[in-house]
Amino acid sequence: MNNLWKEIKVGNMTLPHRLAMAPMTRSRALEDGTPPEMAAEYYSQRASLGLLISEGTQPSADGQGYLLSPGIYSSEHVKGWKNVADQVHEKGGYLFIQLMHAGRVAHPENTPHHRQAVAPSAVAPGEQIFTAKGMQDIPAPRELSSEDIKEVIQEFRHAAKTAIEAGADGVEIHGANGYLIHQFIGENSNVRADEYGNTVEDHARFALEVTKAVVEEIGADKTGFRISPGVPLGGIDEGSQGPDVYRYLVKELAKMNLAYLHVMHVGNDEFLKEIRSLWPNPLLVNRAGRPLEELSKDIDAGLADVAPVGAWALANPDFVERLKQDAPFNEPDKTSFYGGGKEGYIDYPFLSK
Template identity: 40%
Template structure:
């Protein structure tokens, strides 16, 4: 076995804002679809996250900020007291195990079904453009529903949903929050001209399309302080309905990142390529140029292996690396990577749904 800590500083402590990381290995947010319809975490989830607390930072799975923000059954929420109490069990368990954990705040926007929305209402979006694909409900997989365009007068209410979720995350004991402005969900839908055809102050120009992400970030920073807020972006991923990219990725996300710099955030978390599928980058797009515009720590994400992480860290392209699927079957992933030990590849059927099997029953040690 190889002690990889000799070759890289990925296993050394670092700082992101006020969050101290024991190493530069981050657990990416991984939807596991193991919650009831109430979206309340319990002891099973506390065990799952505590088992992975050796990660320098855990970014908890995407968490619905409101009943309106939900797009998939069996996903967690953070908009009511029962959910806050459930997450407190999780954060207490992670902290007892010596870890750090932040909450990823999620509104899916158009990628939902009327079966998942309060009173069977249509999902909301920047514009009434239907996404492609199916989503998971209690009735099984169903096509996503036609959304309705948010009225300009409703936008402050969306920001209030984010504010409430951020306040709840603080009460639940998280170490910080991550603004989910990626993967073609609501905030990303506002950013892209492929999904935003508005003619008000939230549509049209790059400055207008970036407005909601910046206003949400500003509101959350006022609650948490800039040193405990990060943001996730995915400039070219087609997730959540095979969403086309913006017509000018470099200009759109370059402007956004430059504007985000005024908040002096704890970190920027980037999906490099198409989430969980490939690192393909369209012609004319350079994600390294975009990430270099950010004035703080940068977390690289998407189909990394250790060698790629070491190489990109040595070249100064990343400050930390996020692994997702590898954390499913390897709760002790950090130590396995450090020792050069064999990794367990979890089968896809263990990813979503079910109980403890394939969730908290993975072996550790025996390196």
């Protein structure tokens, strides 16, 4: 694992190693979407991971999908995230806030305004979502008009601006895992007949327009982008043109000179090699189901530059130290992943405690 411990420049950051904290939904925000005080402790506890990518954070009220997920569009949100960023920085870490618009993966009962969700097309994902009343079917969303799309792009721009105002080092645009940007990429979730839903270029258009707006607002060196080729989360089927959409999208994103590209990888190594060949800047690869002993495998093979860590980082605030010492790891408690209080959030033990 020697390659894991080499420094790397990502955007305007110099990271001490090739590990990072992957974005993980924890559903512990206040009702208005403000990160609570314990969120600052949660992230700062894990600052030794270098680059911390936050949980998915909605850029607007329409962008919320889950109960008690954080936002980054109001003055209160900025105050909450500033506390997080300040405490992470005090411990020597960097914070990128992940901008996640859930699109159709939402329920009116989970949002502050209780409106119908929005998406590229009025097509329900055919799945259920957790609400205060338990699991419920996700209803069909409202199709975004051309004017609506322009407004959503500006919501991403505003969220990026407020993230920087809150002291974050940058933002990651969530274009993966079945959420809004991925819904524009999907063949079954995007059945539009306009410039956002026909050709390969059309399916990538919204992702590129969002990224362009964010880069204009905060700079390419403070912008990352996440993709998940072939991942069917949120009921997404990318169809036969899916690989071509990603080839085009990655080429166009590369022209913007972003800080990094983050790939949620599910096993098509040949396609990962293609993405690697198309992407000149740091590539983060989060390989689903990867055992700890294979953390550096993609880096060693030249397929990745950084290996984000998910549940193991959640359960081990001193993950880096444990890995270096070959020490035992805390087991993640899946029952406390989403919602609740301090238990399973900021009470995992450190080696030294």
